[in-house]
Amino acid sequence: MRHPEYQYLDLMAHILESGDKRIDRTGVGTLSIFGAMARFNLADGQVPILTTKRVYWKTAIKEMLWFLTGGTNIQPLLKENVRIWTDWPLALYRKETGLEISQDAFERLIIEDDVFAKRWGELGPVYGKQWRRWLGPDGREHDQIASLIATLKNNPTSRRMLFHAWNVAEIDQMALPPCHMVYQYYCSQDGRLSCLLFQRSCDLFLGAAFNWTGAVALQLMLAQQAGLTPGEFIWVGSDVHLYLNHLAQAREQIARTPRPLPHMRLLRNPDTIDDYRIEDFAVDGYDPHPPIQAEVAV
Template identity: 55%
Template sequence: MTITLPNTDSAAFRANPDHWEWQYIDLMRRIWEHGDERIDRTGVGTRSIFGAQIRFDLSEGRMPLLTTKRVYWKTASRELLWFLTGDTNIRSLCAQGVEIWTDWPLDRYRKATGSEISRPDFSRRIVEDAAFAAEWGDLGPVYGKQWVDWPSYEPQGDGTFRRGAGINQVAQVVESLRENPGSRRHIIEGWNVAELDAMALPPCHKTYQFHIAGNRLSGLLYQRSCDLGLGFAFNIWSLALLTRMLAQQCDLEPGEVVWMGGDTHLYLNHAPLVEEQLSRVPSGDARMEIVRRPETIFDYAIEDFSVEGYAPQAHIPAPVAV
Protein backbone atom coordinates (compact mmCIF):
# COMPACT_ATOMS: atom_id res chain seq x y z
CA MET A 1 0.00 0.00 0.00
CA THR A 2 1.27 3.47 -0.89
CA ILE A 3 0.61 6.04 1.79
CA THR A 4 -0.21 9.55 0.67
CA LEU A 5 1.44 11.96 3.10
CA PRO A 6 -0.32 15.18 4.10
CA ASN A 7 0.85 18.39 2.48
CA THR A 8 2.83 20.01 5.29
CA ASP A 9 3.21 23.14 3.17
CA SER A 10 -0.55 23.63 3.07
CA ALA A 11 -2.24 26.55 4.79
CA ALA A 12 -4.22 24.10 6.95
CA PHE A 13 -1.05 22.50 8.31
CA ARG A 14 0.76 25.80 8.83
CA ALA A 15 -2.26 27.16 10.70
CA ASN A 16 -2.24 24.36 13.28
CA PRO A 17 1.00 22.33 13.30
CA ASP A 18 0.59 21.61 17.04
CA HIS A 19 -2.89 20.11 16.78
CA TRP A 20 -3.21 17.27 19.30
CA GLU A 21 -4.35 14.87 16.58
CA TRP A 22 -0.90 14.73 15.01
CA GLN A 23 -0.04 12.42 17.92
CA TYR A 24 -2.66 10.02 16.59
CA ILE A 25 -1.66 10.37 12.94
CA ASP A 26 2.01 9.80 13.74
CA LEU A 27 1.17 6.74 15.84
CA MET A 28 -0.96 5.31 13.03
CA ARG A 29 1.86 5.80 10.52
CA ARG A 30 4.41 4.22 12.88
CA ILE A 31 2.26 1.13 13.40
CA TRP A 32 1.45 0.70 9.72
CA GLU A 33 5.04 1.17 8.53
CA HIS A 34 6.97 -0.48 11.39
CA GLY A 35 4.53 -2.59 13.39
CA ASP A 36 5.01 -6.32 13.91
CA GLU A 37 2.66 -8.23 11.60
CA ARG A 38 0.88 -11.07 13.36
CA ILE A 39 -2.18 -13.29 13.33
CA ASP A 40 -4.52 -12.26 16.12
CA ARG A 41 -7.49 -13.78 17.94
CA THR A 42 -9.92 -12.76 15.19
CA GLY A 43 -7.89 -14.35 12.39
CA VAL A 44 -7.87 -11.07 10.45
CA GLY A 45 -4.28 -10.17 11.30
CA THR A 46 -2.78 -6.94 12.60
CA ARG A 47 0.28 -4.75 12.61
CA SER A 48 1.12 -4.00 16.21
CA ILE A 49 3.43 -2.09 18.50
CA PHE A 50 3.65 -2.38 22.28
CA GLY A 51 3.43 0.74 24.41
CA ALA A 52 2.00 4.07 23.20
CA GLN A 53 0.87 7.33 24.77
CA ILE A 54 -1.32 10.27 23.74
CA ARG A 55 -2.02 13.30 25.92
CA PHE A 56 -4.77 15.91 25.67
CA ASP A 57 -5.53 19.11 27.63
CA LEU A 58 -9.19 19.42 28.66
CA SER A 59 -9.05 23.07 29.66
CA GLU A 60 -11.59 25.58 28.31
CA GLY A 61 -14.03 22.82 27.34
CA ARG A 62 -11.75 21.11 24.84
CA MET A 63 -12.55 17.50 23.96
CA PRO A 64 -10.44 14.95 22.02
CA LEU A 65 -12.58 14.40 18.96
CA LEU A 66 -10.71 13.22 15.87
CA THR A 67 -11.18 15.62 12.98
CA THR A 68 -9.61 13.51 10.19
CA LYS A 69 -12.81 11.44 10.23
CA ARG A 70 -16.21 11.83 11.81
CA VAL A 71 -16.55 10.37 15.31
CA TYR A 72 -20.08 9.70 16.52
CA TRP A 73 -19.55 11.13 19.99
CA LYS A 74 -23.18 10.68 21.05
CA THR A 75 -22.88 6.94 20.43
CA ALA A 76 -19.71 6.81 22.53
CA SER A 77 -21.41 8.85 25.25
CA ARG A 78 -24.46 6.58 25.32
CA GLU A 79 -22.12 3.61 25.75
CA LEU A 80 -20.40 5.27 28.73
CA LEU A 81 -23.73 6.10 30.35
CA TRP A 82 -24.76 2.45 29.82
CA PHE A 83 -21.59 1.28 31.58
CA LEU A 84 -22.50 3.44 34.57
CA THR A 85 -25.85 1.66 34.92
CA GLY A 86 -24.11 -1.70 35.38
CA ASP A 87 -26.28 -3.21 32.64
CA THR A 88 -24.72 -5.99 30.55
CA ASN A 89 -27.52 -6.61 28.05
CA ILE A 90 -27.48 -4.85 24.67
CA ARG A 91 -31.25 -4.31 24.67
CA SER A 92 -31.19 -0.72 25.96
CA LEU A 93 -28.32 0.15 23.60
CA CYS A 94 -30.16 -1.25 20.58
CA ALA A 95 -33.26 0.69 21.60
CA GLN A 96 -31.15 3.88 21.29
CA GLY A 97 -29.74 2.84 17.92
CA VAL A 98 -26.33 1.99 19.41
CA GLU A 99 -25.01 -1.14 17.71
CA ILE A 100 -21.36 -1.19 18.79
CA TRP A 101 -21.87 -4.27 20.99
CA THR A 102 -24.33 -6.15 18.77
CA ASP A 103 -21.79 -8.15 16.74
CA TRP A 104 -20.75 -10.39 19.63
CA PRO A 105 -24.26 -11.62 20.62
CA LEU A 106 -25.19 -11.84 16.94
CA ASP A 107 -22.17 -14.03 16.22
CA ARG A 108 -23.04 -16.28 19.17
CA TYR A 109 -26.67 -16.58 18.02
CA ARG A 110 -25.73 -17.43 14.44
CA LYS A 111 -23.26 -20.11 15.54
CA ALA A 112 -25.68 -21.64 18.03
CA THR A 113 -28.74 -21.69 15.77
CA GLY A 114 -27.36 -21.78 12.23
CA SER A 115 -29.52 -18.76 11.44
CA GLU A 116 -28.37 -16.17 8.90
CA ILE A 117 -30.44 -13.43 10.53
CA SER A 118 -29.34 -9.94 9.53
CA ARG A 119 -27.95 -7.53 12.06
CA PRO A 120 -30.92 -5.10 11.80
CA ASP A 121 -33.40 -7.95 12.25
CA PHE A 122 -31.47 -9.34 15.22
CA SER A 123 -31.35 -5.91 16.89
CA ARG A 124 -35.03 -5.34 16.21
CA ARG A 125 -35.92 -8.65 17.85
CA ILE A 126 -33.67 -7.84 20.83
CA VAL A 127 -35.63 -4.62 21.37
CA GLU A 128 -39.09 -6.05 20.78
CA ASP A 129 -38.79 -9.42 22.54
CA ALA A 130 -37.68 -9.28 26.19
CA ALA A 131 -37.34 -13.06 26.47
CA PHE A 132 -35.19 -13.20 23.33
CA ALA A 133 -33.03 -10.36 24.66
CA ALA A 134 -32.59 -12.14 27.99
CA GLU A 135 -31.42 -15.31 26.21
CA TRP A 136 -29.27 -13.81 23.47
CA GLY A 137 -28.50 -10.18 24.33
CA ASP A 138 -26.40 -10.52 27.45
CA LEU A 139 -22.65 -9.99 27.23
CA GLY A 140 -21.68 -11.48 30.57
CA PRO A 141 -20.05 -9.45 33.37
CA VAL A 142 -18.41 -6.85 31.12
CA TYR A 143 -17.35 -3.28 31.93
CA GLY A 144 -20.38 -1.86 33.71
CA LYS A 145 -20.84 -4.90 35.93
CA GLN A 146 -17.25 -4.63 37.15
CA TRP A 147 -17.41 -0.84 37.52
CA VAL A 148 -20.47 -0.65 39.74
CA ASP A 149 -21.06 -4.20 41.02
CA TRP A 150 -17.69 -5.95 41.38
CA PRO A 151 -18.53 -9.22 43.19
CA SER A 152 -17.41 -9.75 46.76
CA TYR A 153 -17.57 -12.91 48.88
CA GLU A 154 -17.88 -13.37 52.62
CA PRO A 155 -16.35 -16.39 54.40
CA GLN A 156 -18.77 -18.67 56.23
CA GLY A 157 -18.02 -20.70 59.32
CA ASP A 158 -18.00 -23.98 57.40
CA GLY A 159 -15.18 -22.88 55.09
CA THR A 160 -17.47 -21.84 52.22
CA PHE A 161 -18.09 -18.33 50.87
CA ARG A 162 -21.34 -16.46 50.37
CA ARG A 163 -21.83 -13.71 47.79
CA GLY A 164 -21.67 -10.34 49.50
CA ALA A 165 -22.71 -6.89 48.38
CA GLY A 166 -21.29 -5.74 45.07
CA ILE A 167 -18.57 -3.08 45.14
CA ASN A 168 -19.37 0.16 43.32
CA GLN A 169 -15.91 1.31 42.25
CA VAL A 170 -17.22 4.47 40.57
CA ALA A 171 -19.01 5.64 43.72
CA GLN A 172 -15.89 4.88 45.74
CA VAL A 173 -13.76 7.02 43.41
CA VAL A 174 -16.18 9.94 43.71
CA GLU A 175 -15.98 9.67 47.49
CA SER A 176 -12.19 9.36 47.54
CA LEU A 177 -11.73 12.33 45.21
CA ARG A 178 -13.85 14.43 47.55
CA GLU A 179 -12.48 13.17 50.86
CA ASN A 180 -8.87 12.23 50.08
CA PRO A 181 -7.76 14.15 46.98
CA GLY A 182 -4.07 13.25 47.41
CA SER A 183 -4.73 9.52 47.28
CA ARG A 184 -3.00 7.35 44.69
CA ARG A 185 -5.93 4.93 44.74
CA HIS A 186 -8.50 6.75 42.62
CA ILE A 187 -8.86 3.70 40.37
CA ILE A 188 -11.62 1.97 38.40
CA GLU A 189 -10.59 -1.53 37.32
CA GLY A 190 -12.35 -3.76 34.79
CA TRP A 191 -9.96 -6.74 34.68
CA ASN A 192 -11.64 -9.25 37.01
CA VAL A 193 -9.54 -12.38 36.41
CA ALA A 194 -12.14 -14.68 37.95
CA GLU A 195 -14.82 -13.62 35.44
CA LEU A 196 -12.93 -13.11 32.19
CA ASP A 197 -14.15 -16.37 30.65
CA ALA A 198 -17.77 -15.36 31.23
CA MET A 199 -17.39 -12.10 29.27
CA ALA A 200 -18.22 -11.73 25.58
CA LEU A 201 -14.98 -9.74 25.32
CA PRO A 202 -12.49 -9.18 28.16
CA PRO A 203 -11.97 -5.48 28.93
CA CYS A 204 -9.76 -3.66 26.45
CA HIS A 205 -9.89 -0.29 28.23
CA LYS A 206 -9.22 -1.87 31.58
CA THR A 207 -7.73 0.53 34.14
CA TYR A 208 -8.68 4.14 34.86
CA GLN A 209 -6.81 6.28 37.37
CA PHE A 210 -7.48 9.85 38.42
CA HIS A 211 -5.19 12.51 39.88
CA ILE A 212 -5.76 15.93 41.42
CA ALA A 213 -3.16 18.69 41.14
CA GLY A 214 -4.22 22.05 42.46
CA ASN A 215 -7.89 22.17 41.60
CA ARG A 216 -7.56 20.19 38.35
CA LEU A 217 -8.64 16.60 37.83
CA SER A 218 -6.75 14.51 35.28
CA GLY A 219 -7.60 11.02 34.08
CA LEU A 220 -5.39 8.23 32.79
CA LEU A 221 -6.50 5.12 30.92
CA TYR A 222 -4.38 2.02 30.40
CA GLN A 223 -5.71 -0.03 27.52
CA ARG A 224 -4.34 -3.58 27.16
CA SER A 225 -5.49 -3.82 23.53
CA CYS A 226 -6.40 -0.98 21.19
CA ASP A 227 -7.82 -1.09 17.68
CA LEU A 228 -6.38 2.27 16.67
CA GLY A 229 -8.40 2.52 13.48
CA LEU A 230 -11.83 2.10 15.07
CA GLY A 231 -11.84 1.79 18.85
CA PHE A 232 -9.41 4.51 19.92
CA ALA A 233 -11.65 7.43 18.96
CA PHE A 234 -14.37 6.20 21.32
CA ASN A 235 -11.91 5.21 24.05
CA ILE A 236 -10.23 8.60 24.42
CA TRP A 237 -13.57 10.42 24.13
CA SER A 238 -15.04 8.28 26.92
CA LEU A 239 -11.98 8.83 29.11
CA ALA A 240 -12.31 12.58 28.64
CA LEU A 241 -16.07 12.56 29.22
CA LEU A 242 -15.80 10.48 32.40
CA THR A 243 -13.05 12.80 33.67
CA ARG A 244 -15.21 15.85 32.97
CA MET A 245 -18.21 14.27 34.74
CA LEU A 246 -16.12 13.36 37.80
CA ALA A 247 -14.62 16.85 37.88
CA GLN A 248 -18.07 18.42 37.89
CA GLN A 249 -19.31 16.09 40.63
CA CYS A 250 -16.26 16.86 42.79
CA ASP A 251 -16.13 20.66 42.21
CA LEU A 252 -12.87 20.43 40.29
CA GLU A 253 -11.64 21.83 37.00
CA PRO A 254 -10.85 19.40 34.15
CA GLY A 255 -7.12 18.86 33.73
CA GLU A 256 -5.49 16.49 31.27
CA VAL A 257 -6.25 13.03 29.93
CA VAL A 258 -3.48 10.53 29.29
CA TRP A 259 -4.20 7.52 27.10
CA MET A 260 -1.77 4.59 27.27
CA GLY A 261 -1.91 1.59 24.93
CA GLY A 262 -0.40 -1.85 25.47
CA ASP A 263 -0.86 -3.87 22.27
CA THR A 264 -1.75 -1.00 19.94
CA HIS A 265 -2.64 -2.23 16.47
CA LEU A 266 -4.20 -1.73 13.07
CA TYR A 267 -6.07 -4.52 11.34
CA LEU A 268 -4.71 -5.61 7.99
CA ASN A 269 -8.14 -5.22 6.37
CA HIS A 270 -8.17 -1.55 7.40
CA ALA A 271 -5.69 -0.54 4.69
CA PRO A 272 -8.18 1.78 2.92
CA LEU A 273 -8.97 3.51 6.23
CA VAL A 274 -5.28 3.95 7.05
CA GLU A 275 -4.39 5.31 3.63
CA GLU A 276 -7.25 7.78 3.61
CA GLN A 277 -6.78 9.00 7.17
CA LEU A 278 -3.03 9.47 6.81
CA SER A 279 -3.67 11.70 3.81
CA ARG A 280 -5.77 14.13 5.84
CA VAL A 281 -4.72 17.15 7.89
CA PRO A 282 -6.21 17.70 11.38
CA SER A 283 -8.09 20.93 11.95
CA GLY A 284 -10.69 22.39 14.25
CA ASP A 285 -11.17 22.53 18.00
CA ALA A 286 -14.24 20.82 19.46
CA ARG A 287 -15.57 22.12 22.78
CA MET A 288 -18.12 20.51 25.10
CA GLU A 289 -20.38 21.98 27.76
CA ILE A 290 -22.11 19.92 30.44
CA VAL A 291 -25.36 21.85 30.63
CA ARG A 292 -26.68 20.35 33.87
CA ARG A 293 -25.18 19.06 37.11
CA PRO A 294 -27.10 15.92 38.12
CA GLU A 295 -27.36 14.81 41.72
CA THR A 296 -24.88 11.93 41.23
CA ILE A 297 -22.40 10.58 38.67
CA PHE A 298 -25.04 7.99 37.73
CA ASP A 299 -27.76 10.49 36.75
CA TYR A 300 -26.35 12.04 33.57
CA ALA A 301 -28.32 11.82 30.33
CA ILE A 302 -27.22 12.31 26.72
CA GLU A 303 -29.05 15.65 26.67
CA ASP A 304 -26.63 16.97 29.29
CA PHE A 305 -23.76 17.15 26.78
CA SER A 306 -23.48 19.85 24.14
CA VAL A 307 -20.63 19.92 21.60
CA GLU A 308 -19.75 22.98 19.55
CA GLY A 309 -17.10 23.66 16.92
CA TYR A 310 -16.84 20.10 15.65
CA ALA A 311 -16.42 20.09 11.87
CA PRO A 312 -14.82 16.75 10.98
CA GLN A 313 -13.89 15.40 7.60
CA ALA A 314 -15.97 12.56 6.17
CA HIS A 315 -16.60 9.30 8.00
CA ILE A 316 -14.29 6.44 6.94
CA PRO A 317 -16.04 3.04 7.11
CA ALA A 318 -14.14 -0.08 8.16
CA PRO A 319 -15.18 -3.58 9.30
CA VAL A 320 -15.16 -4.64 12.97
CA ALA A 321 -13.14 -7.76 13.77
CA VAL A 322 -15.17 -9.97 16.13
Protein backbone atom coordinates (compact mmCIF):
# COMPACT_ATOMS: atom_id res chain seq x y z
CA MET A 1 0.00 0.00 0.00
CA ARG A 2 1.34 3.43 -0.95
CA HIS A 3 2.25 5.69 1.96
CA PRO A 4 -0.67 8.08 2.74
CA GLU A 5 1.66 11.08 2.82
CA TYR A 6 2.13 10.82 -0.95
CA GLN A 7 -1.32 12.40 -1.25
CA TYR A 8 0.29 15.58 0.05
CA LEU A 9 3.56 15.23 -1.88
CA ASP A 10 1.78 14.42 -5.16
CA LEU A 11 -0.46 17.46 -4.71
CA MET A 12 2.57 19.67 -4.15
CA ALA A 13 4.28 18.23 -7.24
CA HIS A 14 1.11 18.79 -9.28
CA ILE A 15 0.98 22.46 -8.26
CA LEU A 16 4.67 22.92 -9.09
CA GLU A 17 4.09 21.43 -12.53
CA SER A 18 0.63 22.73 -13.45
CA GLY A 19 -0.37 25.47 -11.00
CA ASP A 20 -1.85 28.70 -12.31
CA LYS A 21 0.50 31.61 -11.57
CA ARG A 22 -1.51 34.29 -9.80
CA ILE A 23 -1.08 37.63 -8.06
CA ASP A 24 -2.64 37.20 -4.64
CA ARG A 25 -3.79 39.43 -1.80
CA THR A 26 -0.35 39.39 -0.12
CA GLY A 27 1.51 40.52 -3.23
CA VAL A 28 3.89 37.55 -2.99
CA GLY A 29 2.17 35.56 -5.74
CA THR A 30 1.21 31.89 -5.88
CA LEU A 31 0.98 28.80 -8.02
CA SER A 32 -2.57 27.65 -7.48
CA ILE A 33 -5.03 24.88 -8.36
CA PHE A 34 -8.76 24.71 -7.66
CA GLY A 35 -10.05 21.59 -5.91
CA ALA A 36 -8.15 18.82 -4.12
CA MET A 37 -8.85 16.00 -1.66
CA ALA A 38 -6.95 13.77 0.76
CA ARG A 39 -8.23 10.92 2.97
CA PHE A 40 -6.63 9.34 6.03
CA ASN A 41 -7.83 6.39 8.09
CA LEU A 42 -7.42 7.13 11.80
CA ALA A 43 -8.90 3.85 13.03
CA ASP A 44 -5.57 2.35 14.10
CA GLY A 45 -4.38 5.56 15.75
CA GLN A 46 -2.20 6.77 12.89
CA VAL A 47 -2.53 10.49 12.17
CA PRO A 48 -1.41 12.63 9.20
CA ILE A 49 1.36 14.56 10.88
CA LEU A 50 3.77 14.99 7.96
CA THR A 51 7.07 13.17 8.17
CA THR A 52 8.88 14.69 5.17
CA LYS A 53 9.53 17.75 7.36
CA ARG A 54 9.15 18.25 11.08
CA VAL A 55 5.74 19.54 12.09
CA TYR A 56 5.54 21.16 15.50
CA TRP A 57 2.43 19.27 16.46
CA LYS A 58 2.17 20.71 19.98
CA THR A 59 1.93 24.20 18.48
CA ALA A 60 -0.89 23.09 16.18
CA ILE A 61 -2.81 21.48 19.05
CA LYS A 62 -2.29 24.50 21.30
CA GLU A 63 -3.81 26.63 18.55
CA MET A 64 -6.81 24.29 18.36
CA LEU A 65 -7.26 24.40 22.14
CA TRP A 66 -7.17 28.20 21.93
CA PHE A 67 -9.87 28.15 19.26
CA LEU A 68 -12.02 26.08 21.61
CA THR A 69 -11.79 28.76 24.30
CA GLY A 70 -13.54 31.19 21.96
CA GLY A 71 -10.61 33.58 22.38
CA THR A 72 -9.63 36.25 19.85
CA ASN A 73 -6.52 37.76 21.46
CA ILE A 74 -3.01 36.41 20.84
CA GLN A 75 -1.83 36.96 24.43
CA PRO A 76 -2.75 33.43 25.64
CA LEU A 77 -1.07 31.96 22.56
CA LEU A 78 2.16 33.87 23.15
CA LYS A 79 2.20 32.79 26.78
CA GLU A 80 2.21 29.22 25.40
CA ASN A 81 5.03 30.18 22.97
CA VAL A 82 2.69 29.94 19.96
CA ARG A 83 3.74 32.71 17.58
CA ILE A 84 1.87 31.75 14.41
CA TRP A 85 -0.75 34.54 14.69
CA THR A 86 1.61 37.42 15.50
CA ASP A 87 2.22 38.57 11.92
CA TRP A 88 -1.21 40.10 11.41
CA PRO A 89 -1.49 42.31 14.52
CA LEU A 90 2.20 43.20 14.21
CA ALA A 91 1.67 44.40 10.63
CA LEU A 92 -1.29 46.49 11.76
CA TYR A 93 0.70 47.98 14.65
CA ARG A 94 3.57 48.97 12.36
CA LYS A 95 1.15 50.46 9.81
CA GLU A 96 -0.86 52.50 12.31
CA THR A 97 2.02 53.70 14.51
CA GLY A 98 4.81 53.95 11.95
CA LEU A 99 7.13 52.19 14.42
CA GLU A 100 9.45 49.46 13.11
CA ILE A 101 9.26 47.39 16.28
CA SER A 102 10.76 43.88 16.14
CA GLN A 103 8.52 40.85 16.44
CA ASP A 104 10.23 39.80 19.67
CA ALA A 105 9.72 43.22 21.25
CA PHE A 106 6.09 43.35 20.13
CA GLU A 107 5.40 39.90 21.56
CA ARG A 108 7.02 40.81 24.88
CA LEU A 109 4.72 43.82 25.16
CA ILE A 110 1.68 41.66 24.40
CA ILE A 111 2.69 39.14 27.09
CA GLU A 112 3.67 41.64 29.78
CA ASP A 113 1.27 44.55 29.26
CA ASP A 114 -2.44 43.67 29.43
CA VAL A 115 -3.51 47.13 28.26
CA PHE A 116 -1.21 46.93 25.23
CA ALA A 117 -2.43 43.37 24.54
CA LYS A 118 -6.07 44.45 24.65
CA ARG A 119 -5.40 47.17 22.08
CA TRP A 120 -2.91 45.47 19.77
CA GLY A 121 -3.30 41.72 20.36
CA GLU A 122 -6.89 41.46 19.09
CA LEU A 123 -7.58 39.58 15.87
CA GLY A 124 -11.25 40.42 15.61
CA PRO A 125 -14.05 37.80 15.61
CA VAL A 126 -11.94 34.95 14.19
CA TYR A 127 -12.44 31.18 14.43
CA GLY A 128 -13.01 30.61 18.14
CA LYS A 129 -15.49 33.45 18.49
CA GLN A 130 -17.60 32.05 15.67
CA TRP A 131 -17.31 28.46 16.89
CA ARG A 132 -18.29 29.19 20.47
CA ARG A 133 -20.04 32.60 20.44
CA TRP A 134 -21.70 33.11 17.06
CA LEU A 135 -23.90 36.17 17.50
CA GLY A 136 -27.40 35.84 16.09
CA PRO A 137 -29.52 38.76 14.83
CA ASP A 138 -31.55 38.59 18.04
CA GLY A 139 -28.44 39.12 20.16
CA ARG A 140 -28.22 35.49 21.36
CA GLU A 141 -24.88 33.69 21.21
CA HIS A 142 -24.70 30.22 19.69
CA ASP A 143 -22.12 27.63 20.82
CA GLN A 144 -21.66 25.50 17.70
CA ILE A 145 -19.25 23.10 19.41
CA ALA A 146 -21.59 22.37 22.32
CA SER A 147 -24.46 21.83 19.87
CA LEU A 148 -22.33 19.47 17.79
CA ILE A 149 -21.40 17.34 20.82
CA ALA A 150 -25.03 17.16 21.92
CA THR A 151 -26.05 15.97 18.46
CA LEU A 152 -23.22 13.42 18.33
CA LYS A 153 -24.50 11.96 21.58
CA ASN A 154 -28.23 12.12 20.88
CA ASN A 155 -28.71 11.99 17.11
CA PRO A 156 -25.50 10.59 15.58
CA THR A 157 -27.02 9.92 12.12
CA SER A 158 -27.90 13.59 11.66
CA ARG A 159 -26.68 15.26 8.47
CA ARG A 160 -26.42 18.57 10.31
CA MET A 161 -23.38 17.81 12.47
CA LEU A 162 -21.14 20.67 11.43
CA PHE A 163 -19.79 24.04 12.44
CA HIS A 164 -18.26 26.89 10.47
CA ALA A 165 -16.72 30.32 10.87
CA TRP A 166 -17.71 32.18 7.69
CA ASN A 167 -19.89 34.80 9.35
CA VAL A 168 -20.55 37.18 6.47
CA ALA A 169 -21.59 40.04 8.78
CA GLU A 170 -18.21 39.97 10.59
CA ILE A 171 -15.70 39.05 7.87
CA ASP A 172 -14.48 42.62 7.50
CA GLN A 173 -13.67 42.78 11.23
CA MET A 174 -11.35 39.75 11.15
CA ALA A 175 -7.55 39.97 10.88
CA LEU A 176 -7.79 36.99 8.51
CA PRO A 177 -11.05 35.50 7.22
CA PRO A 178 -11.38 31.79 8.02
CA CYS A 179 -9.46 29.47 5.71
CA HIS A 180 -10.44 26.13 7.26
CA MET A 181 -14.08 27.14 7.22
CA VAL A 182 -16.36 24.12 7.58
CA TYR A 183 -15.99 20.97 9.69
CA GLN A 184 -18.65 18.31 9.13
CA TYR A 185 -18.94 14.99 10.96
CA TYR A 186 -20.34 11.57 10.13
CA CYS A 187 -20.94 8.72 12.56
CA SER A 188 -21.07 5.19 11.14
CA GLN A 189 -23.20 2.41 12.59
CA ASP A 190 -20.15 0.85 14.24
CA GLY A 191 -19.50 4.04 16.23
CA ARG A 192 -16.69 5.56 14.16
CA LEU A 193 -16.57 9.34 13.88
CA SER A 194 -15.28 10.77 10.61
CA CYS A 195 -14.54 14.40 9.80
CA LEU A 196 -14.64 16.25 6.50
CA LEU A 197 -12.82 19.57 6.61
CA PHE A 198 -13.49 22.05 3.81
CA GLN A 199 -10.76 24.64 3.39
CA ARG A 200 -11.47 27.56 1.04
CA SER A 201 -7.82 28.67 0.88
CA CYS A 202 -4.79 26.56 1.69
CA ASP A 203 -1.15 27.59 1.94
CA LEU A 204 -0.02 24.07 1.14
CA PHE A 205 3.59 24.34 2.27
CA LEU A 206 3.09 26.07 5.64
CA GLY A 207 -0.59 25.86 6.49
CA ALA A 208 -1.85 22.40 5.58
CA ALA A 209 0.32 20.49 8.05
CA PHE A 210 -0.98 22.60 10.95
CA ASN A 211 -4.57 22.50 9.76
CA TRP A 212 -4.55 18.71 9.48
CA THR A 213 -2.90 18.18 12.85
CA GLY A 214 -5.28 20.51 14.65
CA ALA A 215 -8.34 19.05 12.95
CA VAL A 216 -7.36 15.49 13.84
CA ALA A 217 -6.73 16.48 17.46
CA LEU A 218 -10.21 17.99 17.56
CA GLN A 219 -11.66 14.85 15.99
CA LEU A 220 -10.11 12.72 18.76
CA MET A 221 -11.51 15.04 21.44
CA LEU A 222 -15.00 15.04 19.93
CA ALA A 223 -14.99 11.25 19.53
CA GLN A 224 -13.96 10.80 23.15
CA GLN A 225 -16.59 13.24 24.42
CA ALA A 226 -19.31 11.42 22.48
CA GLY A 227 -18.18 7.88 23.34
CA LEU A 228 -17.09 7.16 19.76
CA THR A 229 -13.86 6.09 18.06
CA PRO A 230 -12.04 7.92 15.23
CA GLY A 231 -12.85 6.93 11.66
CA GLU A 232 -11.60 8.86 8.62
CA PHE A 233 -10.21 12.35 8.29
CA ILE A 234 -11.10 13.78 4.89
CA TRP A 235 -9.72 17.09 3.70
CA VAL A 236 -11.11 19.08 0.78
CA GLY A 237 -9.16 22.11 -0.42
CA SER A 238 -10.58 24.76 -2.75
CA ASP A 239 -7.86 27.28 -3.74
CA VAL A 240 -4.76 25.22 -2.88
CA HIS A 241 -1.54 27.08 -3.52
CA LEU A 242 2.19 27.37 -3.09
CA TYR A 243 3.55 30.86 -2.53
CA LEU A 244 6.26 31.79 -5.02
CA ASN A 245 8.77 32.15 -2.19
CA HIS A 246 8.07 28.55 -1.09
CA LEU A 247 8.85 26.78 -4.37
CA ALA A 248 12.43 25.77 -3.57
CA GLN A 249 11.32 24.47 -0.18
CA ALA A 250 8.50 22.48 -1.79
CA ARG A 251 10.93 20.85 -4.22
CA GLU A 252 13.21 19.95 -1.33
CA GLN A 253 10.33 18.33 0.53
CA ILE A 254 8.97 16.25 -2.35
CA ALA A 255 12.45 14.80 -2.86
CA ARG A 256 12.25 13.19 0.59
CA THR A 257 10.86 9.74 1.31
CA PRO A 258 7.99 9.57 3.84
CA ARG A 259 8.58 7.73 7.10
CA PRO A 260 5.93 5.85 9.11
CA LEU A 261 3.11 8.11 10.28
CA PRO A 262 2.97 8.62 14.05
CA HIS A 263 0.12 7.69 16.38
CA MET A 264 -1.82 10.17 18.50
CA ARG A 265 -3.66 9.27 21.68
CA LEU A 266 -5.40 11.00 24.56
CA LEU A 267 -3.99 10.35 28.02
CA ARG A 268 -7.16 11.10 29.96
CA ASN A 269 -10.88 11.67 29.46
CA PRO A 270 -11.77 15.19 30.65
CA ASP A 271 -15.31 15.99 31.74
CA THR A 272 -15.97 18.46 28.90
CA ILE A 273 -14.46 19.69 25.64
CA ASP A 274 -13.27 22.76 27.54
CA ASP A 275 -11.07 20.79 29.93
CA TYR A 276 -8.43 19.45 27.54
CA ARG A 277 -4.84 20.60 27.91
CA ILE A 278 -1.77 20.05 25.75
CA GLU A 279 -0.50 17.57 28.35
CA ASP A 280 -3.47 15.31 27.47
CA PHE A 281 -2.01 14.50 24.03
CA ALA A 282 0.68 11.97 23.26
CA VAL A 283 2.24 11.43 19.83
CA ASP A 284 4.19 8.18 19.51
CA GLY A 285 6.64 7.08 16.85
CA TYR A 286 7.23 10.47 15.25
CA ASP A 287 10.57 10.42 13.44
CA PRO A 288 10.39 13.16 10.79
CA HIS A 289 12.93 14.61 8.40
CA PRO A 290 14.40 17.97 9.51
CA PRO A 291 12.24 21.12 9.37
CA ILE A 292 12.23 23.34 6.29
CA GLN A 293 11.95 27.07 6.97
CA ALA A 294 9.75 29.45 4.97
CA GLU A 295 8.30 32.93 5.41
CA VAL A 296 4.58 33.50 6.10
CA ALA A 297 2.86 35.70 3.52
CA VAL A 298 0.73 38.29 5.36
